[in-house]
Amino acid sequence: MYKYKGGIVFLFCFFIVVVRAQVPKVGDPTDKTSDQLDSLYHSRSTEKNLMFTPYVAPTYTPELELLFSAGALMSFKLQKDNPFVDRSSIPFSVGYSTNESVSIAAFPYIYGKTDKMRLLTMLFYRDMPDNYWGVGYDAGNRTSTPDETTRYHRQWFSAEGKVVHRINKSLFVGVTYDFNSTKATELNEYMKSDIYVQKYGKSATNFGLGLALDLDKRDNVQNPYKGYYFSISFLKYNNFLKIGDSNEFLKATLDTRKYLNLGDRKVWAFQFKTQYSDGEIPWMDLPQLGTQFDLRGYQWGRFRDKVALFGISEYRHMFSGMRMPSIRRYLKHVGFAAWAGFGSVASSYEEIEDFLPNLGAGLRIEIQPRMNLRLDYGVAKDRRGFYVAFSEAF
Known part of the structure; x- marks a missing residue:
C-alpha cells in the first residue's frame, strides 16, 4: 500500500507549475503555428470534409466481460x-456482451467556426448485470471477485x-451539465442492508447544471502533441429546474494535463484529475474510478466515495521516422502507448491513505487525420481489462 504523506499536495502543486496556468493575452483565436498541423496531412485542402470509418471489434472490460461491439467514427469541419x-x-x-449486457455510447465533440x-x-446507455461493493476504499477491497454479495x-x-x-486566445467559459438516471433491480442481500442503498433507494434521477472554465493551450484537442490543459467545473444538482429527485448535492472537478513533444509524433503526456462532492449524494452518483478514461483495468464503480482522484503518466509513439520507405508505408499510421498511474x-x-496502482500498454492506429483507434490493455491490482x-x- 502507498501511504498518503503530503503526496497529494505535492502532486497538485507540481501540475499547477507544469501547466503554468496564467490567463493569456487577448489574441486571434485561430493564431496557431503551422507545426500544429498533423505531420501526415500537410495539405489540408485535399482532405474530405466528411469522413466515416466503421469498425467491428471485441472488447473485454471487468464490468461488461467480453463485449462484441460495432461502431464508427464520423468527423467533419463546420468551417x-x-x-x-x-x-x-x-x-x-453499440455492443452486446457475454454477460447479456447492452451498451450504447456516443461522444459528440463539436468545434464551431473559428x-x-x-x-x-x-x-x-447500459442495461447490464453490475456489481456494487459499497462506498469507500475499504469497501472496494472487501472482495476481489464479483459474487452474490456484489451482483x-x-x-x-x-x-x-x-x-x-472562447473569451480570448486560450480561455473558454461556459456551462456544464449532467443528466443521469439509474434503476437497480435484483439486489443481493448485502445491498439490501447497505446504509447508502437504504437511504437513497434503488433508483434515482439527477440533473446538474453549473459553470466551467477551461484554459486550453493544446495544439489539438483530441490528440495533442504539445501544450497543456487546465479545467475547473462546478455542478449543482436537483436545484435549478427541479428536474430529478429531491437530493441536493454539488460536484467540483479539477482536470490538469501536460503534453511534452519528444519528437515527430512522440509525446509524453501527464494527467492529474480529482472530483469532490458534497451533500445528499445517492450511491450511484458518487465519484468513481475505473472508466476507459482513467484507471483502465479496474471495474467501473468498484471504488466510489465523495472524493476521487487519479494521476497518469503515458508515453505515446507513432512510427513515422522509419528510414526504409517500404516499411514506413505500412507503419506510418501505427504506434503504441504505455502508461503508469x-x-x-x-x-x-x-x-x-491508500492508493490503487495501474499499469498498461496499447496499440494505436491512425484511422483519420489526427484521430487514432485505441486498443488498450490495463492491469489493475487483481483484474485486467481490454479496451477499444x-x-x-x-
Missing part, C-alpha cells in the same frame, strides 16, 4: 477552409458535457 480549427467528431458504438464555441458531450442488475442512462465560449477514493482528502475506443484517454 472546412480553416486549417487551424480541429475536426469535429462523433464516435459511437473555434469560438465548443460542444463536448458523453452519452451512455445486481442495473439500467442506466447518462448525458453529460459542456458548452463553452495511481488513484484513490475517500470521504475527504484528509482521509486518503476512438481518441486518446486524455
Whole structure:
C-alpha cells in the first residue's frame, strides 16, 4: 500500500507549475503555428470534409466481460477552409456482451467556426448485470471477485458535457451539465442492508447544471502533441429546474494535463484529475474510478466515495521516422502507448491513505487525420481489462 504523506499536495502543486496556468493575452483565436498541423496531412485542402470509418471489434472490460461491439467514427469541419480549427467528431458504438449486457455510447465533440464555441458531450446507455461493493476504499477491497454479495442488475442512462465560449486566445467559459438516471433491480442481500442503498433507494434521477472554465493551450484537442490543459467545473444538482429527485448535492472537478513533444509524433503526456462532492449524494452518483478514461483495468464503480482522484503518466509513439520507405508505408499510421498511474477514493482528502496502482500498454492506429483507434490493455491490482475506443484517454 502507498501511504498518503503530503503526496497529494505535492502532486497538485507540481501540475499547477507544469501547466503554468496564467490567463493569456487577448489574441486571434485561430493564431496557431503551422507545426500544429498533423505531420501526415500537410495539405489540408485535399482532405474530405466528411469522413466515416466503421469498425467491428471485441472488447473485454471487468464490468461488461467480453463485449462484441460495432461502431464508427464520423468527423467533419463546420468551417472546412480553416486549417487551424480541429475536426469535429462523433464516435459511437453499440455492443452486446457475454454477460447479456447492452451498451450504447456516443461522444459528440463539436468545434464551431473559428473555434469560438465548443460542444463536448458523453452519452451512455447500459442495461447490464453490475456489481456494487459499497462506498469507500475499504469497501472496494472487501472482495476481489464479483459474487452474490456484489451482483445486481442495473439500467442506466447518462448525458453529460459542456458548452463553452472562447473569451480570448486560450480561455473558454461556459456551462456544464449532467443528466443521469439509474434503476437497480435484483439486489443481493448485502445491498439490501447497505446504509447508502437504504437511504437513497434503488433508483434515482439527477440533473446538474453549473459553470466551467477551461484554459486550453493544446495544439489539438483530441490528440495533442504539445501544450497543456487546465479545467475547473462546478455542478449543482436537483436545484435549478427541479428536474430529478429531491437530493441536493454539488460536484467540483479539477482536470490538469501536460503534453511534452519528444519528437515527430512522440509525446509524453501527464494527467492529474480529482472530483469532490458534497451533500445528499445517492450511491450511484458518487465519484468513481475505473472508466476507459482513467484507471483502465479496474471495474467501473468498484471504488466510489465523495472524493476521487487519479494521476497518469503515458508515453505515446507513432512510427513515422522509419528510414526504409517500404516499411514506413505500412507503419506510418501505427504506434503504441504505455502508461503508469495511481488513484484513490475517500470521504475527504484528509482521509486518503491508500492508493490503487495501474499499469498498461496499447496499440494505436491512425484511422483519420489526427484521430487514432485505441486498443488498450490495463492491469489493475487483481483484474485486467481490454479496451477499444476512438481518441486518446486524455
